Amino acid sequence: MSSPTYVGVKDSDVLYLFPAPESPAEECVKHPSNRRYVRPIRTFDCAFATDAIVLSFEVPPRRLSTGWKFGSNEGETDIFLGDNPSIKQLISGTHFTIGFNQNSGVLMLTNHSSIGTFIRSRADDDDDSNAEPLRRLYFSSVLERRTQIVLPGYNFIAVVPRSSDDQTYQALLTAGLRSPFSGYMTPITPPEGGPPVHRGGYSIRNIIRKAHPLNRTHVDVFVAVRISTGDKFVAKCFVKRENPETREMRFLQLLEDRKHDNIIRLEEILDAGESIYLVMPASPRGDLSQHEYLQWSESQKTHTALQILAGAEFLHRSGIFHRDIKPENLLLFTENPVNIKIADLGSATSQALANDLVGTENYAAPEVVLASNAGSSPYRTNLVDSWSIGVVLLTFYNRIEDYRNIRLFHGDGYHKILQMVASNCARSKMELPRLVALTVVIEPERRLTVAQCFQQCKNIWDRLAENLGPPILSQATIPNRPLGAGSADLPPTLDLPSEFSYFDRDGTPPPGSPNTATAGSIGTRLEASVSLSIDSIYEGLYTSASATSDVDRDG
Template sequence: MTMADETLSQDWRGSTTEPNTPESVPDLKTPSDWVFARLIPTNRPAQAAIEKTFALNSSHHSQFIAETEFRDKRALCFELSLRVLPEYPQIGWRIGKGRADLGNNRGVDLLLHGAGGDDVAGQHARLNWVKGAAGFFLIASNRRGKRCTMNGDDFTHDRRVIPFKNTIMLGECAFTLQYVVREPKEEDRFQVELKEFCSSVLQDKNPYILPTPREADARFGDWVVQHAISKGAYGTVYMVTHAADGRPAAAKQLLKTRWNARQVEHEVKMALRISKLEHPGIASPFYIRQRPCRSAIEISRIKDLLSDTWDPKRMGDITDEYIIFSPLLNATFHSIITSTLPESRRTHFFARLLEGVAFLHDQGLCHRDIKPGNILIRSYDPPEALLSDFGCASDQNSILYDRPGTVPYLAPEQREGLKHGRAVDYWACAIVGYELLTGEVTHGRIEPGPVLDYYHKTLDDRGSVMAECCKDMLNPDPDARISAREAANALALFFAVQEKSQDGQRSGDESDAMSLLTYKRTRYN
């Protein structure tokens, strides 16, 4: 165990006796407030193993044992708390019958002392959150390939999210993990502590912090609904997580009636088309589910999703429900705009956006709702971004304005009675690029005149290739805007010259100017 590991296990919030929390959130008041789950034995072999562990009076193992009430009886259980961490917090609470050759702690935190037979390994499994996934997991991690069972599902060298209702089998020992369900205010406080734990201990700077599982959690098939992300005219986008592997996704629920049939069918058509595309800069839908939905019970359940004025008697019955599942990441360009990330990294992210837009246009598609919230961050190093949410996408070259998109990112030609094409995406990319360069968030529509002149002057003052690209895309005349492909090529050339300068082939001071010069020659000659 390293000094760093020891520090984490003893003091991840500053003190094991008086944990610190942010000043804006009250402390969890008592040790029990930090408890988030209890692993309760449900058969005699498991009960006997915990009782034998308790009788050992081992200081390390005893700190995880507590008494609880289960089935109207008092019983010993393993208590999991953010206050009392396992020996190695990064890998979680290890459970098994232990090995004497691994020291006083026997290589586990939750000791099943004397567990009979050969079905329980010394280090049988782990319990922990997982970086990049959502939920609390049972992780089968023993080298001997001993099975873990979750609700009848046997697995080895794999992991499963532990749902609210669960039966866990480790060899002949049976358990159920009972989550601690709190009142809303206490749950909010616990979520702050959990986020700090994931950031400090798991080194996950953008963790998926979900509400504690509850019995009434809603589901779309194998996906557990966590919370609504946004609400539109025809349905709602939810954050969902896969019940087995904790994979997060965005599930857009579209409710089709005879009044919105054309719009819903168009969006489903676009989703189907984009789902067949593969590109590292596109968050393509990976599953589309259709279900007839005509009963009065269904209408009662979902009537408030369409709008506050929706009347099923006047607007007609819901004929179909579509669920469009797409990748979901926990950070968007909003995170970059408000961060201290240097301009060089922001430029790389902008290039990834341009590459995704250029690919989409090569397929004959226009996004029409490019904005920071629709650009997901897959990785900060190397910079990787994905364009998402294709609800406004179109495959037409000339489109009569139909109120798509988000106002601050709308191009001048997106007005009643006018037609527009792919160039609206270039304008929106330029606004996003301006926000990345300046850190300023655009709140209103950018109109030709003093406001646009201010944007152009600000970009001129930046004097970079990215700023020049944004200025040339931020042209009131859609035919005069440079395309995403042209801008992406200019930045690729800039990166290539930068790389050469780092190798000593050209000075860094010249790289930007030479890239810009070559870019203008390429464009205008």
């Protein structure tokens, strides 16, 4: 049964508390001290309204960081629990509070009484047979969509009146708590589509990504809330009969004792009978694909690149090769300063050579795409990650979406275009674009390894940081400092291998080099902030193909 829909829900409404009939809870609603919190509430399928205590931003608590206080001290609490002499001695001055987790925005009930506050999650109907047993709460607990709150003489049904994607509510809460929430991690997450799954102290709630439209299966991703704190996580679901021990679980367990700031960590493994949930931290800023990083400063881009490479280099040193590095798998925990964590080891391998087709086509190396061909040679898994990271870094300066349709009609033409665009990046006076030219290279043997890229990027960061303060680097820690200052144009000091040395030290291509701008060449000089025209790319592709055909005919 779906939750009732309430009439006249205001944008500022947080929670409705309905009193049990003929109980002191009704006296609480009628008490003059609580009048400003009381409003008649009714559902669409009911002709009559019921007076309820409404917690709302319209009538905020004395301190939003603490929440609304309930108790017998009329001068100190927000909601006075009455002066019934038969039960007053059982009610503490502040008996409980209802407020928000400051980091996640999840609604919490916190007990402040030695007697305790009794709660239980309720089904969407009022049948007591569907309710969990009452449990005495001595600390804190999240509030579900419907929660029964019981204390001596008082009985309330607390109802969250809105859906989890309410953007107006989110904006109000963000402003009130002065804390940003974005992406799929909205502040309010009542479970949708049925009651939540409770396992190991977590409430598995709304789905973030569903692999199958009908069943909870491999590999759905859910919002998970730690019941005792309200902190948010993501829970990745695996069905045991499909995959009893996933590669991702194995690799995350392997890394438990070797934590790194730029690799997502495993919080818990929850056994839910037929399913297993891998619980991992939730990124409050979503993933990299959700951000307009083309507009970031050069220092932010370099800092981000350094963290991606640091995480990938750590994985490689641990004998793990990711094989699906892309913006969607790069979680952004903070934006200023940038903090990136590599996620999703579902395609990872510990084999140095492989021939299976994995990853995402737009970011997969050419040799991976060719792996499905009969008789293809195994590819080196460490160099696959180099290509993918190079393409991700290329998107810092170009919108590669413009080139993706080429793959559908020209096969490997897509990879050739990416290499052409990357080689033009080498003309920039800034060093990070020049590093891209060393990774987006079709021939794997000419491509820098992740370890080499990481070392080069550290050198770039060191030179860039002269204007911003010294970086703090270790094997498990990445620089963590403000990146608001813009970067100065630095001389191109990156040492390119001879086969890539197409530019003089002033950035000018020597005559006859592959990057010399001629009438039939691909594009013109590319500054870091300018994208190549897709028309020139198409024109160059067809011109090159036509010239090759003429040579073949002449031969």
